[in-house]
Amino acid sequence: MREFAFELELCAALEERRDAIVARQLGASVADPGGRILDVALVEPGPAFGQRTSMTAAAVPDAAIEADVGPGRWTYWKDAFDCHPERARSAADRAVEIEFFERERRRGREYVRQVARYPDWIGRIVGIENKPDLRSPGDLVDQLRTDVSLALVDEAVLATESYVTGAHLNRIPEEVGVWRIQRGGGELPEIEIVREPTPLAVDEPGIEPLAARPGRTDIGVVSAAEKARARRRLAERAYGKGWRTYEVPACGACELARVGKGATGDATHVDGDGTTEDATHPEGDGTTEDATHVGGEGAPFTSADGAVPATLPYCTWKGRVVDAASECGPDCPGYELAEPPAVDRDAERDARTPWVADPSGAHRRQAGLDRFGSG
Numbered sequence: 022m023r024e025f026a027f028e029l030e031l032c033a034a035l036e037e038r039r040d041a042i043v044a045r046q047l048g049a050s051v052a053d054p055g056g057r058i059l060d061v062a063l064v065e066p067g068p069a070f071g072q073r074t075s076m077t078a079a080a081v082p083d084a085a086i087e088a089d090v091g092p093g094r095w096t097y098w099k100d101a102f103d104c105h106p107e108r109a110r111s112a113a114d115r116a117v118e119i120e121f122f123e124r125e126r127r128r129g130r131e132y133v134r135q136v137a138r139y140p141d142w143i144g145r146i147v148g149i150e151n152k153p154d155l156r157s158p159g160d161l162v163d164q165l166r167t168d169v170s171l172a173l174v175d176e177a178v179l180a181t182e183s184y185v186t187g188a189h190l191n192r193i194p195e196e197v198g199v200w201r202i203q204r205g206g207g208e209l210p211e212i213e214i215v216r217e218p219t220p221l222a223v224d225e226p227g228i229e230p231l232a233a234r235p236g237r238t239d240i241g242v243v244s245a246a247e248k249a250r251a252r253r254r255l256a257e258r259a260y261g262k263g264w265r266t267y268e269v270p271a272c273g274a275c276e277l278a279r280v281g282k283g284a285t286g287d288a289t290h291v292d293g294d295g296t297t298e299d300a301t302h303p304e305g306d307g308t309t310e311d312a313t314h315v316g317g318e319g320a321p322f323t324s325a326d327g328a329v330p331a332t333l334p335y336c337t338w339k340g341r342v343v344d345a346a347s348e349c350g351p352d353c354p355g356y357e358l359a360e361p362p363a364v365d366r367d368a369e370r371d372a373r374t375p376w377v378a379d380p381s382g383a384h385r386r387q388a389g390l391d392r393f394g395s396g
């Protein structure tokens with residue numbers, strides 16, 4: 022559970038301090054899909070990032086990007102896809118839904134075309150593995166070795182709360198950067214760079230370990246083209262998903278912690294060791310130090326200087342951020358049935374990051390394309 026709070030706080034800090042899309046829990050393997058999940062990914066904006074933000078707030082399906090569909094001509098949808106018909110149908114429908122494609126019916130057949138060409142928007146990708154406590158490393162070293170040998174991300178980083186010794190650094194692949202995360206005090210965590218990462222060879226083939234048996238490890242060789250496609254898939258998922266995928270507990274002990282720029286008074290409630298100085302959190306009326314529940318109806322809290330803090334699901338009974346999906350419910354001794362506090366995740370993400378919740382550019386481009394007719 023400590024790792025969950027660590028991860029959300031780190032995401033909130035990165036989103037505020039780095040010009041990047043921040044997302045969590047993303048697949049980062051190619052030969053064995055699902056075999057490697059990144060805790061956190063940073064996707065830095067590439068040259069055409071503005072075109073991407075004006076396209077759609079959602080992830081564009083990989084099959085739709087790969088499809089033989091351009092922006093200037095209508096294509097019979099079945100001719101456009103080179104994948105299983107069900108996957109093609111679902112990708113085409115989703116692409117229309119998110120306005121990456123538009124469709125038209127002619128003589129009973131459905132034709133599609135891109136609303137705008139898919140842009141070159143992906144810059145560097147940083148993969149971060151969270152291991153708050155290095156005394157219980159689990160599969161850490163194997164995971165980091167996979168990241169280095171596959172080189173799907175431009176940089177691999179280990180984030181920890183532990184004091185990092187020379188022995189730790191010797192065990193971790195030398196290409197992996199190391200951050201020490203200092204949490205507590207009701208603020209976003211401080212990030213101390215213990216070791217800078219070495220850029221990985223993303224444009225070359227990679228080696229992905231698949232299964233280890235005594236004396237033998239099976240591997241997959243992944244081509245540069247497969248990696249490029251997997252990087253785009255990862256970046257698209259990061260763009261659509263972000264990191265606010267947490268649930269808010271439907272429990273009277275849940276309050277919303279505000280952290281980062283724009284957070285006021287002691288309403289931040291974030292302590293690295295699971296303790297809190299203020300476990301009572303009297304209800305605020307919008308004028309007190311307690312910013313929790315200010316804003317109403319899930320609107321993001323905005324401070325006097327216009328900054329929007331990040332919201333985290335905080336439990337006053339446990340005195341820390343909680344993972345409602347695994348920790349909350351009638352089995353918890355502190356549980357008290359209540360409506361979960363409302364959070365407008367999209368409005369908050371839009372205000373704090375380069376992601377755009379409600380792009381309108383697609384409609385403008387469509388109007389422009391229509392001048393060229395539909396034939």
Ligand code: SF4
Nearest residue numbers: 272336349350353355
């Ligand atoms: S951990 Fe228990 S007390 Fe805290 S919000 Fe969840 S259910 Fe409620």
